[in-house]
Amino acid sequence: MNPSIVQQISECFVKPQLTTEESKQPCYLTPWDLAMLAVQYIQKGLLFKKPPATHSQQDFINTLLDKLKQSLSLTLVHFYPLAGRLATVKNENPPAYSVFVDCNNSPGAKFIHAVLDMTISDILSPTYVPLVVQSLFDHDRALNIDGHTRPLLSIQVTELVDGVFIGCSMNHSLGDGTSYWNFLNAWSEIFQAQEKGTLSISYPPIIQRWFLDGHGPMINLPLKHQEEFMNRYEAPPLKERVFHFSLESIAKVKVKANAEVNTSEISSFQSLSALVWRSITRARHLPHDQVTSCRLAINNRSRLAPPLPENYFGNCVQTVRGVTTVGQLLEHSLGWAAWKLHEAVVGHTDKEVRGFVEAWLQSPSLYQLHQFFDPQSVMMGSSPRFNMYGNEFGLGKAIALRSGYAHKFDGKVSSYPGHEGGGSIDLEVCLSPDNMTALESDVEFMNAVSSS
Structure with missing residues (x-):
């Protein structure tokens, strides 16, 4: 055996x-x-x-x-x-x-x-x-x-x-x-x-x-x-690593992002997502005129009018995204990228949600994983707001969370609450081996990563 x-x-x-x-x-x-x-x-x-x-x-x-x-x-x-x-x-x-x-x-x-x-x-x-x-x-x-x-x-x-x-x-x-x-x-x-x-x-x-x-x-x-x-998807060779960000580290990223564009409206998660987007894009060494995007999974329940309750059981999620070129993303500041994501989130209103559903009903389509596998972009999935570590099953608090094979591609990032709670976040990052090695050498990114 x-x-x-x-x-x-x-x-x-x-x-x-x-x-x-x-x-x-x-x-x-x-x-x-x-x-x-x-x-x-x-x-x-x-x-x-x-x-x-x-x-x-x-x-x-x-x-x-x-x-x-x-x-x-x-x-x-x-x-x-x-x-x-x-x-x-x-x-x-x-x-x-x-x-x-x-x-x-x-x-x-x-x-x-x-x-x-x-x-x-x-x-x-x-x-x-x-x-x-x-x-x-x-x-x-x-x-x-x-x-x-x-x-x-x-x-x-x-x-x-x-x-x-x-x-x-x-x-x-x-x-x-x-x-x-x-x-x-x-x-x-x-x-x-x-x-x-x-x-x-x-x-x-x-x-x-x-x-x-x-x-x-x-x-x-x-x-x-x-x-x-039945369009079966097979993930490319990937390395998967969990990076930990303490509350203090995230707060610094948020303060920096807001200060760079003279606002206080950018959230912690938007700031962290912008850091990930820029760092992964830098690691990929893409041409400056290449279009890149960062998708964020977004819960529609609170965005509908009237809103749906959080215990609505079903799918009520879409993605929003910030889009630019590699050159623009890397030449501008972290705050500039975070503001793009902020605008995408605040622009996702009841009208936008209903418009998506109306358009889908006119021309129904199915999501295909190969469409999400965009080697120039980043996809931020899951959420650190979910109560993951509150599930004990008589065994006390879990010591770690892990995911399976599903929905993995170069640039897929899943966000979980950190084990210690208190606003800390773990990011499960999937990248090709070369891109992962380059990300691990990215000074701005690794300076924000905390020891577990």
């Missing part, structure tokens, strides 16, 4: 503990949901230390697995679409497909127990995230459209020598990062309270989807063949 290979011990399926009348109905997908069909599952996971040995390790893991499955079953009562499968209705004239979630015709969410003969140090000590981390998740390379035959939610609990990794793969057509972490937060909350047998959670999800007036709930995709969904 190769000690660096994850060995699957068992798998089963978990259904909601109760079947509600609401869960017997189809869950229809919005334009934001449908646009995700050709991209990959969300894959994020938390690494925990094993507790001090007070009894046999086998008893510990068996008890943990039983509690995780029981609490997952309770959580799925609230998040019942995650226990379903995708279903498609084909229309012959004109040719079109309508995709929705069938919450009844499914064995449930998948639950895997696996082992890996490695330590926490083996995972966290290397400078670059080891490839074995990708094996800590199910649904490797799966597209969301595969949810017709694969579970929409898969949990993989991998036992390490001295730790436990809980990796969650969720179909991105069902929800965005906000929805993903709301689910994890609810599962953790129910886990902590399950001895009381309670089903209540602090922020129950709102499953009913948001549609523009006069549209939905069933939306046709004008495709002649279902194969048009």
Whole structure:
């Protein structure tokens, strides 16, 4: 047995503990949901230390697995679409497909127990995230459209020598990062309270989807063949590294950015994103007339009028971007680049959000990962605002967060809260080996990086 290979011990399926009348109905997908069909599952996971040995390790893991499955079953009562499968209705004239979630015709969410003969140090000590981390998740390379035959939610609990990794793969057509972490937060909350047998959670999800007036709930995709969904993406060779930024370091970057353009309106995250954009662009040694952009994932819930609540379960996310040439980006200041990103964010209003949906309905299209793989640009995903380290599962606070294979390309940067909290941020940066080496030699960038 190769000690660096994850060995699957068992798998089963978990259904909601109760079947509600609401869960017997189809869950229809919005334009934001449908646009995700050709991209990959969300894959994020938390690494925990094993507790001090007070009894046999086998008893510990068996008890943990039983509690995780029981609490997952309770959580799925609230998040019942995650226990379903995708279903498609084909229309012959004109040719079109309508995709929705069938919450009844499914064995449930998948639950895997696996082992890996490695330590926490083996995972966290290397400078670059080891490839074995990708094996800590199910649904490797799966597209969301595969949810017709694969579970929409898969949990993989991998036992390490001295730790436990809980990796969650969720179909991105069902929800965005906000929805993903709301689910994890609810599962953790129910886990902590399950001895009381309670089903209540602090922020129950709102499953009913948001549609523009006069549209939905069933939306046709004008495709002649279902194969048009299936543009498989293979990531290029990448190095992946997590860079840590303390609150003090971020504050300095923010003060510098605002001072350079005589304002106080640029946020910490816009300032940090501008630093990353400029530093990665410098590392790439691109021609000065080359167009470059920095995309920011942006939550539409608060931008709609009236706004949607944060516990709206579904996709409600787009990207905004700052665009310029390499020469302009590098010749101007950090503040100049940060202001471009600030303008993109503040310009994303209710009118812009609704305009995007109206345009999509006139000409539906699916996001393709190869379109996001732009070797001249940077994509800032996820968010340090998500409550990632509040998920404990009886194991105390996680010591690290890692992601799977999904959505990785040269210039993809995912932002997470730092482990110590308090406004610190971890950036998971994916770059080609040469570009990563150049970034690590970038003085402005590395001066802002803090020791973990």
